[in-house]
Amino acid sequence: STFPIFHRISGAFLATMVLFFFLLSLKMGLICFTYENFYQFFFYSSKLIPIFVEITALALSYHLYNGV
Numbered sequence: 001s002t003f004p005i006f007h008r009i010s011g012a013f014l015a016t017m018v019l020f021f022f023l024l025s026l027k028m029g030l031i032c033f034t035y036e037n038f039y040q041f042f043f044y045s046s047k048l049i050p051i052f053v054e055i056t057a058l059a060l061s062y063h064l065y066n067g068v
Contacts, residue, residue: 003066006062006066007062007066007067010059010060010062010063010066011063013056013059014056014059014060014063017052017056017059
């Protein structure tokens with residue numbers, strides 16, 4: 001009975017991440033094109049982004065394989 005619970009948790013996490021990155025892209029839309037230093041600082045200096053990418057990939061793979 002824990003598989004459906006984790007399936008819902010992973011789906012909620014993925015929906016939250018999609019909403020977060022959508023709002024982030026709206027916020028940074030014109031800034032990235034006008035300020036190249038801001039773009040480089042945000043994407044290349046942060047150590048948390050690879051961790052979030054790995055957690056999101058894990059949640060996506062679990063949600064996908066559990067849904068099949």
